[in-house]
Amino acid sequence: MTDFAPHRARKRFGQNFLHDQGVINRILRAVHPQADQHLVEIGPGQGAITAGLLSSGARLDVVELDRDLHPVLLAQFGHNPQFQLHKGDALKFDFSTLEDDERPLRVVGNLPYNISTPLMFHLLNQATHIRDMHFMLQKEVVQRLAAGVGDNHYGRLGIMVQYHCQVEHLFDVGSGAFSPAPKVDSAIVRLTPHHQLPHPASDPRQLEIVVREAFNQRRKTLRNTLKRLLSAQIIEEEGIDPGLRPEQVDLAGFVRLANRLGKADNNEQTL
Template identity: 70%
Template sequence: MSELYQHRARKRFGQNFLHDAGVIHRILRSINAREGDRLVEIGPGQGALTEGLLASGARLDVIELDLDLIPLLKLKFGIHPGFTLHQGDALKFDFASLDASPRSLRVVGNLPYNISTPLIFHLLEHAGLIRDMHFMLQKEVVERLAAEPGGGDWGRLSIMVQYHCRVEHLFNVGPGAFNPPPKVDSAIVRLVPHETLPHPAKDVRQLERVVREAFNQRRKTLRNTLKGLLDKDAIEAAGVDGSLRPEQLDLAAFVRLADQLAGQTSPG
């Protein structure tokens, strides 16, 4: 089994393998997997978390891109009846293909930093299937996910993820917990899709559009950044002060702006 640990982390996959037993235990405690759970692990690597997740009695699907890791994972976990391995890119994976019931999937991953944001947006497209998500991410990404209006971390990522999910920044993890050690600090985040959206938009695509435009030039006022979408009167009609900068608006205000835009662009 020693060959399991000879696989070198690959830079092109953004691999940093978790090896700190204390951190692994803390993550598993946070997830608190139970028998009967439907777990999906993205990027299991050498199986640092996989072992503990399977020990819970849960059913586990793992998605791994690196072909060199597939035989190692099969060797270590292939005999376990609850284990299913999918070789492929999680960014392109159809989570609906897992035939899961609504709000049943519990997604886990030590995500490569270069794909973390697009992967979270991909997963949000399947939010109706997901009960919760626990991710190891770059600490600054977690700070942006959990940000509140008014600060420099509040932006497109915060707003669109918080539209769909409750966000909890659980704890930070230093570089020494990984091999090789990354050059940045990491953090564990819990994302729980809302059963009922707190601020439902008429058209979420218009919300994405408004938020993207607003933060393209975040130092400018909304009146300037949104002028291609909404004029001064339309911004005021949404109950928003056009002289504010985008980071000063909360989620509810962005939804009102998006609904104003949806009303302008809807037929008739």
Template identity: 65%
Template structure:
């Protein structure tokens, strides 16, 4: 199905172009762009959102993978000399290179559904250079980002997003706002990186590993799900009920387990150092 830009939406890029003016206006209002913001749009598509942001912020930069769209965007926005297009895969793109004068980035985008989860993980790693993020995502992904312990949608994505950011679901968007219409509902979410992490882990890699291991066996009890990492006795000593399931633990609980493992690792390394002396 073609649209007025004459560009065929490509399945391999997960493209669904936003065309509903009311929805576009509501998204822009939520973002509330200012002329001197450092704004980066991921996957501008045919430029529906781009057009509205550029009208306020002429230094907007975009990251687009589909090289067929780049001439369309250059032509459409030729009268914005400071508009920059980075032809790149957002999953591999180093967003920190766009920071100038220490000004944190405001990242926006209608993210392709097929890469949204890995892309969010990629962006969370760069949260230190980000002021906020506003994304259109599959509604289920927004539910997972915002889920609390005990919720069916609660898991690795939500825990790690909430480790780095305050997550605010804003509003839902029906399939009719896109061409072609996707088979799922969408939603807009705002992610605001914490100025200070509420539960900083001693070793981020260990926290990620604990959370991944736990949710790989989310139906099992903690003593089974984390059996290879900690014993039931150790969990109990940390004040954590080993009979709970992974989805019942808070972010703080996971940080407690990861920090315990970090301390053990460091004690083990100290012993190794002594024995090697």
């Protein structure tokens, strides 16, 4: 077996390697991989979770950007016919290319904090190929993802992710579980794409516009934050009090406003 010098975590990749075996086992129990499944691990690092995923007998594709980790991963797992290493940036990776049979992908990853949000949306754009996702993220990000109406953490990120999938905040992970230890705590979240959207928007881009505008000044009322897009009368016609603050409006309400905005735009184009 080839010996490698210890790999030093790189700041530019946002690397914090998980070493707490108790946490690793808890993540594996949450994912509960099965032999007939197709898993994808993003940023396997030094393989802390990789070994457990492979031991299930499942097929496992891993995507790793750090070239210094490629020989380490291949030395540990390259002999396993169920293992496949993809060298590259997960933000640019087309995950749909991995689905070569009827099995939807199950995605797992300890995501660097600096790319977690864009990477989640990159994956949600390919959600038709994905069964579920289990991510280690900054605890505050998971709180924002899972927040409901009236919660201090409720906002643009949670609404847009909940539009696409069910969000479950599974458990928290202290900074001591990593090397080097980050300055913040982490948490594990499960994202399960909806088979059918519970509140489909006519155009999701309009939903993004409305939600972004509403939360740009979250302490103001909808009457003020959305005045460039929708009048107070139109907001009221959709069954929403224009005197509410954005954190008091649920996903279904924002979808109604987005659909109304889409109708207004279409009417302008036909004039």
